[in-house]
Amino acid sequence: MDVPCSVPHLVSAIRAANGTAAPQTLRLAPGCTYRLAAGANPFHPVNGLPVVTGTMTVQGQGATITRVATAPRFRILLVAGTGRLTLHDTTISGGSAADCPAYPDVPGMVCGGGIANLGQMFLTRSRVTGNRAESKLYAQGAGIDNPGNATVRSSVVSGNTVAYTGDGRDGAAAGGGIANDGPLTVEGAQVINNLAWVRQGTGSFAFGSGLAAMAQSTVKNSVIRNNRAYAPGGFARAALSNSAPGPTARMTVTGSFVRGNIADAPDGTAQGGGITNSTLMTVDNTHVSGNTVTARGGTARGGGIRLGPKSELKLLRSSVAANVVDAAEGVAQGGGVDNPEGGTLATTRSRIVDNRVTAREGTALGGGLYHAGGTSTLDRTVVSGARAIDGGGVFRRSGTVRLLGSQVVFNTPNNCRPTDSVRGCVG
Numbered sequence: 001m002d003v004p005c006s007v008p009h010l011v012s013a014i015r016a017a018n019g020t021a022a023p024q025t026l027r028l029a030p031g032c033t034y035r036l037a038a039g040a041n042p043f044h045p046v047n048g049l050p051v052v053t054g055t056m057t058v059q060g061q062g063a064t065i066t067r068v069a070t071a072p073r074f075r076i077l078l079v080a081g082t083g084r085l086t087l088h089d090t091t092i093s094g095g096s097a098a099d100c101p102a103y104p105d106v107p108g109m110v111c112g113g114g115i116a117n118l119g120q121m122f123l124t125r126s127r128v129t130g131n132r133a134e135s136k137l138y139a140q141g142a143g144i145d146n147p148g149n150a151t152v153r154s155s156v157v158s159g160n161t162v163a164y165t166g167d168g169r170d171g172a173a174a175g176g177g178i179a180n181d182g183p184l185t186v187e188g189a190q191v192i193n194n195l196a197w198v199r200q201g202t203g204s205f206a207f208g209s210g211l212a213a214m215a216q217s218t219v220k221n222s223v224i225r226n227n228r229a230y231a232p233g234g235f236a237r238a239a240l241s242n243s244a245p246g247p248t249a250r251m252t253v254t255g256s257f258v259r260g261n262i263a264d265a266p267d268g269t270a271q272g273g274g275i276t277n278s279t280l281m282t283v284d285n286t287h288v289s290g291n292t293v294t295a296r297g298g299t300a301r302g303g304g305i306r307l308g309p310k311s312e313l314k315l316l317r318s319s320v321a322a323n324v325v326d327a328a329e330g331v332a333q334g335g336g337v338d339n340p341e342g343g344t345l346a347t348t349r350s351r352i353v354d355n356r357v358t359a360r361e362g363t364a365l366g367g368g369l370y371h372a373g374g375t376s377t378l379d380r381t382v383v384s385g386a387r388a389i390d391g392g393g394v395f396r397r398s399g400t401v402r403l404l405g406s407q408v409v410f411n412t413p414n415n416c417r418p419t420d421s422v423r424g425c426v427g
Helices: 007-018
Strands: 024-028 033-036 055-067 077-079 084-093 109-111 115-117 120-124 127-129 132-135 138-140 144-146 149-153 156-158 161-164 172-174 178-180 184-187 190-192 195-198 205-207 211-213 217-220 223-225 228-230 235-237 240-242 251-254 257-259 262-264 269-271 275-277 280-284 287-289 292-294 299-301 305-307 312-316 319-321 324-326 331-333 337-339 344-348 351-353 356-358 363-365 369-371 375-379 382-384 394-396 400-404 407-409
Touching: 007 024, 007 033, 007 055, 077 084, 109 132, 115 120, 138 161, 144 149, 172 195, 178 184, 195 205, 205 228, 211 217, 228 235, 235 262, 240 251, 262 269, 269 292, 275 280, 292 299, 299 324, 305 312, 324 331, 331 356, 356 363, 369 375
Parallel strands: 024 055, 033 055, 055 084, 077 115, 084 120, 084 127, 109 138, 115 144, 120 149, 127 156, 132 161, 138 172, 144 178, 149 184, 156 190, 161 195, 172 205, 178 211, 184 217, 190 223, 195 228, 205 235, 211 240, 217 251, 223 257, 228 262, 235 269, 240 275, 251 280, 257 287, 262 292, 269 299, 275 305, 280 312, 287 319, 292 324, 299 331, 305 337, 312 344, 319 351, 324 356, 331 363, 337 369, 344 375, 351 382, 369 394, 375 400, 382 407
Antiparallel strands: 132 138, 161 172
16 A cells, blocks of 8 residues: 555555554655654544554655654554554654553553554664653653564664653653563664653662663664763663563573663762663673763762672673773772672673773772672683772672683782682782
8 A cells, every 4th residue: 555645644544454454564655754743533642643453564665754843742653452563664753752551540651752562563674763751750662662572673763762850759761762561672773872861859760771671672783872871869770771570581682782871870879881680681792882880979880781689690702891980979889890789690701891990089999890799700701901999800899709710810900809809819
């Protein structure tokens, strides 16, 4: 079905496809921009297009579907639980969520500024950019919110913003690019330049500025870059944030780059510039590099990766390099990896190199690894070139750090502290 370059034709085409039992293909006008000025349903105008309830493929042919900047708030697209959508070569932009389809009985909760998927969605060679999810209660998934089953392949999720704007304490903004509550695969994609932020002084949480995973998630051969979590006086956590519940759900990151992301919480707590893991996670053949955690006057932890209490992380054939933790007038620890609360870290054939921890007029410990409680086992792993005020390579506060054929060398001002706290580590 060919769809001319007009919003009424696009709305009619989706409604017609929903009304047909057989799968339908909609071919948008090449290069067209479909500008949405109002919600498709005047009685419940929270979605710019009709809700996808059937099975359809949208061949965008380079088209853009966008919300007019002066229009009321609405997301661009909702896929219902019965829907099955393949979206190809299409840009989704400018959406601004006004509700949360997965939690309709929670007034004020906002999810999925660009797309909310409750069914099955396959996004290929597309862009989800410049969308927003803002709430005075809780907001998630500015670009994509996925309580359903989704695959994002060879696509770009960029420049989306999730925000908590309320006055109360303990609000949250999760998933600047993507928030996941259902099975999700991100493959050959870029999740870049997204933002999660919370209002100053509310003690609230901004996390998963690129991807917030609350269910099984797989990231393959992708780039997670230049995302930012900002929480002045609150808690800022990582571009990739994993809290998928165990024992079966796990986040897996393979063949990817997690680079140049920032977690910033002045007078608060910033954790994990690249990755935070609260449950079960595997990172394989992945580069976690150039990320920054900063908390002036607060606490900053885990420039590359931060483990939560009783979490488990496998780091295989990967590098954690050139990450920075800085907490001027505060506490900074774990330039490369931070395992401070009884987690289990197992590295194999990995490199934790050239990371640093700084804290002007503060405390800076564990340039490569900070460990307290739990177990960190480093198997054929190198910790080198790291800097801190103390424990340049490894600082072990408590718990167990094991070196199995590993090297902790050439760190500044020393390799392991306290002295003799890590068997096999010298200097």
